[in-house]
Amino acid sequence: MRRRLVISYLLLMVLVLVALGTPLAATLATRETDRIRADRLADATRFASLAGPVLRGGTTGPLDNELTSYQELYGIEAAVVDRDRQVVVGSSAWRSALDSHEALDGALSGQQSSRPDSVWPWMDGPIVVAVPINDGGEVLGAVVTASPTEALRRTVTTWWLLLAALGLLAVLACVLTAFGLAGWALRPVTELDAVTHEIAEGDRGARVQHRLGPPELRRLAASFNHMADAVSDVMDRQRAFVAHASHQLRNPLTALRLRVEELGPSLTDPQGRAEHQLALEETDRLARLLDGLLTLARAERRENQRVVVDAADVAVSRVAAWEPLARHRSVTLRLATDPVPAYARTVPTAIDQALDALIDNAVKFSGAGGEVTVSVATRDGGVELEVRDTGPGMTRSQLGQATERFWRAPEVQNVDGAGLGLTIAAVLVDASDGRLTMHPNAPRGLVAALWFPAPAEPTAAEPTAGEPTAGEPSAAAEPTVAVPAPPSVLT
Numbered sequence: 001m002r003r004r005l006v007i008s009y010l011l012l013m014v015l016v017l018v019a020l021g022t023p024l025a026a027t028l029a030t031r032e033t034d035r036i037r038a039d040r041l042a043d044a045t046r047f048a049s050l051a052g053p054v055l056r057g058g059t060t061g062p063l064d065n066e067l068t069s070y071q072e073l074y075g076i077e078a079a080v081v082d083r084d085r086q087v088v089v090g091s092s093a094w095r096s097a098l099d100s101h102e103a104l105d106g107a108l109s110g111q112q113s114s115r116p117d118s119v120w121p122w123m124d125g126p127i128v129v130a131v132p133i134n135d136g137g138e139v140l141g142a143v144v145t146a147s148p149t150e151a152l153r154r155t156v157t158t159w160w161l162l163l164a165a166l167g168l169l170a171v172l173a174c175v176l177t178a179f180g181l182a183g184w185a186l187r188p189v190t191e192l193d194a195v196t197h198e199i200a201e202g203d204r205g206a207r208v209q210h211r212l213g214p215p216e217l218r219r220l221a222a223s224f225n226h227m228a229d230a231v232s233d234v235m236d237r238q239r240a241f242v243a244h245a246s247h248q249l250r251n252p253l254t255a256l257r258l259r260v261e262e263l264g265p266s267l268t269d270p271q272g273r274a275e276h277q278l279a280l281e282e283t284d285r286l287a288r289l290l291d292g293l294l295t296l297a298r299a300e301r302r303e304n305q306r307v308v309v310d311a312a313d314v315a316v317s318r319v320a321a322w323e324p325l326a327r328h329r330s331v332t333l334r335l336a337t338d339p340v341p342a343y344a345r346t347v348p349t350a351i352d353q354a355l356d357a358l359i360d361n362a363v364k365f366s367g368a369g370g371e372v373t374v375s376v377a378t379r380d381g382g383v384e385l386e387v388r389d390t391g392p393g394m395t396r397s398q399l400g401q402a403t404e405r406f407w408r409a410p411e412v413q414n415v416d417g418a419g420l421g422l423t424i425a426a427v428l429v430d431a432s433d434g435r436l437t438m439h440p441n442a443p444r445g446l447v448a449a450l451w452f453p454a455p456a457e458p459t460a461a462e463p464t465a466g467e468p469t470a471g472e473p474s475a476a477a478e479p480t481v482a483v484p485a486p487p488s489v490l491t
Contacts (some may be wrong), residue, residue: 370390
C-alpha cells in the first residue's frame with residue numbers, strides 16, 4: 001500500500017514537472033537565442049549603414065577592414081551581398097556555402113530576418129542574420145552575419161541541466177514527503193494488521209495505538225480496541241463461568257455420591273443393588289466430566305507463557321505412570337526410544353496432559369493383548385512424540401470430530417470417558433504453536449503424533465507432571481489427518 005501511494009504521488013509530481021519544465025526549457029532556449037539575435041541585428045544594421053557607398057561606388061573602402069576585424073575579434077563571419085546575391089565584400093573566413101538563402105530572401109525583400117528561431121543543444125548550425133541595405137527606399141543588397149552557436153548551446157545546456165537538477169531535487173523531496181505522508185497515513189493500518197495477528201496468535205491483551213494517523217483511522221483504531229476489549233471480556237466471562245460452575249458443582253456432587261453410597265447397605269433387593277451400582281458409576285462419570293471441563297478452562301486461559309521442557313523425560317515419566325493401569329488391562333505399554341534429551345518450548349504441562357490423554361485413549365481402547373508404543377524424536381525443527389496403539393480404529397469423518405467437546409464415537413458410548421481428553425490436548429498443542437495429527441497404524445490401530453517447536457537455545461527444564469485425563473478412542477482407518485484445535489470460547 002505504501003509503495004503504491006508513493007508511486008502515485010511520484011507520478012503526479014513527474015507529470016507536473018514535465019508540464020512546467022518543458023515550456024520553461026523552451027523559453028530559456030528562445031530567450032538566449034533572441035539575445036544573441038538582437039546583438040547580431042545591431043551589428044548588421046551598423047554594417048548596412050556603411051555598405052551603401054560600397055554598393056553605389058563599387059569600392060570596398062574601410063568596410064573590408066571592418067568585417068575582417070569583426071571576424072577576428074568575435075569569430076563571427078559577415079559579408080555584403082548585392083541584389084544578385086553576389087558577395088561584394090566579406091570577412092576573410094566567409095564561406096559562400098553557408099545556408100543563408102532563407103535569411104537573404106527576407107532581407108532582399110526589405111525586412112530584417114534571421115534563422116533559426118531558436119537554438120537547441122543538439123543543433124550545430126550558425127545563427128544567420130540578414131539586414132537589408134536601403135538607399136532612398138531602394139534595396140541595394142544585404143548584410144549577412146553567421147554567428148557560431150557553441151557558446152549559446154553550452155549556455156542552453158547549462159540552463160537545462162540546472163532545470164533537471166532542480167527537478168530531481170523536487171522529485172527527491174516529493175519522494176521523501178510521500179514516504180512520510182504514506183507512513184503517517186498507513187501507520188495505524190500497519191499496526192492494526194500486526195495487532196490482529198498478535199490477537200489471532202493468542203495475545204488477547206494486544207491493542208492498537210489510537211492517536212496515530214488521520215482522524216478516520218484513529219476512530220477505526222479506537223473502535224477496534226473497543227471490539228477487542230468486548231470480545232476478550234466475553235471470552236473471560238465464559239471461561240470463568242465454566243471453571244466456576246465446574247468447581248462449584250464438585251462439592252454437591254461429592255455429597256450426593258456419599259449419600260447414594262450410604263444407601264447401599266440398606267438395599268436388600270438384587271435389582272435395587274444393581275441400580276445403586278449404576279447410580280454410583282454415573283456420579284463418578286459426572287465427576288470426571290466436571291474435572292475435564294475445569295482442566296479445559298484452565299488450558300484455554302494459558303496465553304503466551306512458554307516453558308522449556310525435556311520431552312523425552314516427560315515421556316518416560318508418563319509411561320511409568322500409566323504402566324500399572326496398562327498391565328491391569330493386559331496391555332503392553334512401552335517406550336520405543338532411548339530417553340535422549342529432546343527439549344521443546346510449550347505452555348506449562350502441555351506435553352504432560354497431551355500425552356496423558358493419548359496414552360489413556362490408547363490403553364483404554366487397545367483391549368487385552370494390545371500394544372501401545374510411545375516414541376520421541378527430533379523432527380522438522382522441533383520434537384515429535386508418537387503414541388501408537390492397536391485399537392479398533394475410526395473413520396476419517398470420526399477423526400475430524402475427535403477433538404470436539406463431549407464427542408464420542410457411536411460404538412464406544414458405553415466406555416468410560418467424558419469426551420474432553422483430545423479436546424484438552426488439542427488446545428494445549430495449539431497454544432504451544434504445535435501440531436496434533438492422527439493417521440492409521442498398520443495393520444490396525446492409530447498413530448497420534450504431537451509436534452512441539454524447539455527452543456532457540458535449548459536448556460534443561462523440569463517438566464510438570466499432569467494427571468491422567470479421560471479422552472476419546474485413538475484409532476483411525478484413513479490417511480493422516482491434522483486435528484484442528486477447537487474454538488477457544490467454550491460453548
